[in-house]
Amino acid sequence: MSRFADTFKETASQTAGPYVHIGCTPNVIGNTGVWDADLGASMVNERTQGERIAIEGQVIDGSGTVLRDAMLEIWQADAAGLFNSRSETRGVADPEFTGWGRRAVDFDTGTFRFETIKPGRVPWIDGRLQAPHVMVWIVARGFNLGLHTRMYFSDEDAANAEDPVLARIEHKVRVPTLIGKRDGDTVRFDIRLQGDNETVFFDI
């Protein structure tokens, strides 16, 4: 890719490795006493506006084996569709909601769980509204570059049908890999790295 001479190349990625917890979630491996709590462990408090949900799932490799050393981060809008971010120009997001969460999967079960709120709709760059969704970033041993995907909601059929990002997916048979299955307050979202039901990943 050609670049002008006064620009730099992005620092190349390397795997987060199996010991990502040491730096990112030290308390879950018992390395306590340096920071009070792991960053991103709590996204909501009692004053946060919006409908409480939990997002649960597993990350599954090409043999069907559940990963037990992955780490996930999610990033989402608040209930009104605004981001708690310095670059948010559309309004002021709920100060009681960070919008960002980080979780290591469980060492035994490989399950992750985020307690959050259902996000509001966010306009796409052409002004059309996107369906409610959560951005997901996954790293693990064996990933040379973090993977970006999105989770949409199974109780949003009408919004999903008009979502401008889902509309970009030519192979409609793959769209269900991005739909979290809602059951009560829990939304199930499994991420498959390979195979017929490989999750759609995004180059953003």
Add this chain to the structure above:
Amino acid sequence: MIRNEKPETGGFYPRDLDWHPKAFTPGYKTSVLRSPQKAMISLPNGPGEINGPAFGHNILGARDDDLVTNFAKAGESAIGERIIVHGVIRDERGRPVPDVLLEVWQANAGGRYRHKKDGYLAPLDPNFGGFGRTITGHDGTYAFRTIKPGPYPWPNNANDWRPSHIHFSVFGSGFAQRLISQFYFEGDPHITLCPIVNTINDPAAIDQLTARLDMANTIPMDARAYRFDITLRGRRSTRFENRPEGN
């Protein structure tokens, strides 16, 4: 803190996926079953991609950037070669990236991680946790103090060793800039032998992940300095960004 500049809101330059390592790199065996096989869907950047979480200095403890003492008993310190790692976080346009979180983690001087899954026979150092964090200054600079990590063997081919390296995680101002990587130390013969390093095709990209000995900033009789600069994706100017007519 008051800044004169408005936060940038442009979309990011596309990632150069020939510069980053590919997902499927059979020399690094674990990638084989963990690499997506279908094409990624490329997206322009909307509000979710151009925004990202922000972290204030209030999250930092007094010794978060000092791995030599942040896990040590009072009056004690970690065993190993004392080093200061410093540099600037900039974007692809060369603009400093202020106020962003940098997290680091590493093995101890013997090549052992403080992690329940690491069973390497080198001993733990009771005074070394191996993790730290800092936030860049207004000029994009950062620094932390640590000990130089040791190389260690790992199960891949029968006799693979990792070069000395420090893992790092960095947030930009937008979630699309999110990056985790590792940096190496100038002169280490294990760099060219390592299957993880060699997932990267371009030697210039590996060179950019190599910290340089910095004698000018070395503290005499105390700690050597290494310089390591990090480049995050740059944003396009928003002046002519396409948007609905009338906006």
